[in-house]
Amino acid sequence: MWIPILALLVGIALGLFTxxxxxxxxxxxxSIVVLAALDTLFGGIRAHLQGVYDDRVFISGFFFNxxxxxxxxxxxxxLGVDLYLAAIFAFGVRxxxxxxxxxxxxxxxxSEKKKSINI
Amino acid sequence: xxxxxxxxxxxxxxxxxxxxxxxxxxxxQPESRDTRDMWDIRQELLKELEQxxxxxxxxxxxxxxxxQYEQDQxxxxxxxxxxTLNSLEQAAGLTPLTAPGITITLEPVMEELLLGIxxxxxxxxxxxxxxxxxxRFDAEHISIDSKRLIxxxxxxxxNGETTVNGLPLSDLPVMIEVITxxxxxxxxxxxxxxxxxxxxxxxxxxxxxxxxxxxxxIEIPAxxxxxxxxxxxxxxxEGSN
Numbered sequence: 001m002w003i004p005i006l007a008l009l010v011g012i013a014l015g016l017f018t019x020x021x022x023x024x025x026x027x028x029x030x031s032i033v034v035l036a037a038l039d040t041l042f043g044g045i046r047a048h049l050q051g052v053y054d055d056r057v058f059i060s061g062f063f064f065n066x067x068x069x070x071x072x073x074x075x076x077x078x079l080g081v082d083l084y085l086a087a088i089f090a091f092g093v094r095x096x097x098x099x100x101x102x103x104x105x106x107x108x109x110x111s112e113k114k115k116s117i118n119i
Numbered sequence: 120x121x122x123x124x125x126x127x128x129x130x131x132x133x134x135x136x137x138x139x140x141x142x143x144x145x146x147x148q149p150e151s152r153d154t155r156d157m158w159d160i161r162q163e164l165l166k167e168l169e170q171x172x173x174x175x176x177x178x179x180x181x182x183x184x185x186x187q188y189e190q191d192q193x194x195x196x197x198x199x200x201x202x203t204l205n206s207l208e209q210a211a212g213l214t215p216l217t218a219p220g221i222t223i224t225l226e227p228v229m230e231e232l233l234l235g236i237x238x239x240x241x242x243x244x245x246x247x248x249x250x251x252x253x254x255r256f257d258a259e260h261i262s263i264d265s266k267r268l269i270x271x272x273x274x275x276x277x278n279g280e281t282t283v284n285g286l287p288l289s290d291l292p293v294m295i296e297v298i299t300x301x302x303x304x305x306x307x308x309x310x311x312x313x314x315x316x317x318x319x320x321x322x323x324x325x326x327x328x329x330x331x332x333x334x335x336x337i338e339i340p341a342x343x344x345x346x347x348x349x350x351x352x353x354x355x356x357e358g359s360n
Contacts, residue, residue, distance in 0.1 A: 003125060007132040014133075015140020022145040030142045037135045044131065048124060055123050062131055 028077075029070050032084050032091075036069040037062065039091040042098040049105045065091075212269035212342045216260055219302045220337035221309050223249075224329045225321065226292035239325060241293065243274045243281050249317055249328075250274065253297055256311045260298040262339040264288050269342045284344065291326065296339045305333035 022030045040062040047053040069087045076083025155163070208214050225241055250268065253261055261268045266283040273284065280287040299305040312330045321328040 004128040004132040007129040008136040011133040011136020011138075012140045013136075015137040016144065020141050020144065022141060024145075027142075027145050030138070030145060034135070034138045034142050037131070037138055041131055041135055044128065053124055055127050058124075058127055058131070062134075 032069045032073050033066050035091045036065040039095050046098045046101045212267050215341045217338045218298045219305045220298040221333050222331040223295040228325045228327050243276050246274050256308045257304050258297045262296045264293045267342040309333045
């Protein structure tokens with residue numbers, strides 16, 4: 001469990017130390033990409049906890065969602081419609097749902113553990 | 120969690136971490152903390168104000184230059200008009216000219232004088248022929264007996280007297296000054312006149328035509344009368360119709 005968290009820290013460190021920054025006009029894309037990545041990540045965690053985790057679905061979902069979000073934002077910019085808001089909304093809602101599910105599962109697990117200890 | 124899932128999570132976490140860091144940096148970058156106190160800011164303001172005044176002075180200077188240029192331009196257009204007027208006057212024959220050219224002298228044939236035959240006048244036809252021939256040989260300006268030929272000049276017989284521009288020619292000999300573009304043209308004109316049949320034509324009328332060597336400073340006077348323009352009208356600017 002601690003290896004992915006370590007990877008996250010390594011990634012953050014890598015990002016900070018490479019001193020890479022995106023031009024302002026592309027900040028929108030990056031934000032939506034980050035959101036898509038987070039959504040997929042939490043979806044993966046939830047699926048794992050629910051025991052329906054599939055490696056291929058996870059990896060493909062990660063990249064596909066990112067690409068879709070970015071292209072939607074791109075289309076939105078060229079159509080003059082803020083389509084990236086739709087992506088943010090969808091990802092945001094799913095993020096909250098996923099986190100809620102994760103929380104419940106963890107709560108159930110925790111209470112079960114407590115019960116078993118008590119008994 | 121099996122190995123495969125762990126590996127995928129690790130990979131995705133790495134990517135997400137990287138993305139978040141980049142995003143964080145992009146968002147954070149423009150903001151730098153302002154740590155100056157009031158006096159520093161005042162100093163900065165003073166510096167900027169000085170810069171502003173310098174720039175304003177500069178702008179003023181440049182504007183003045185622009186104004187100067189505009190004035191110069193106006194003046195120069197006036198100058199251009201003057202130049203045009205001058206060149207037009209020159210072309211119309213309203214200015215005296217000194218330029219390379221030749222001088223032609225018409226004088227009575229000596230033999231005839233000795234025989235006592237009265238000296239005749241140059242007939243207008245002959246004179247016209249000479250003038251046409253001269254123009255054909257690239258003469259630019261001609262004066263006959265100090266009477267400048269212009270576009271509307273007439274050579275004709277009035278009451279038995281040959282006149283140029285309405286003024287009678289003096290008795291022979293008569294001098295004809297011809298101006299050409301440059302010395303080379305003058306040479307050419309001289310050679311052509313030497314070879315021309317005009318000499319014989321004049322000889323028939325007992326007049327000897329002598330062509331001087333081309334000279335650098337042939338003077339011809341200006342046209343003396345005012346040019347009356349009767350059949351020309353200025354074109355209106357709009358150019359309608």
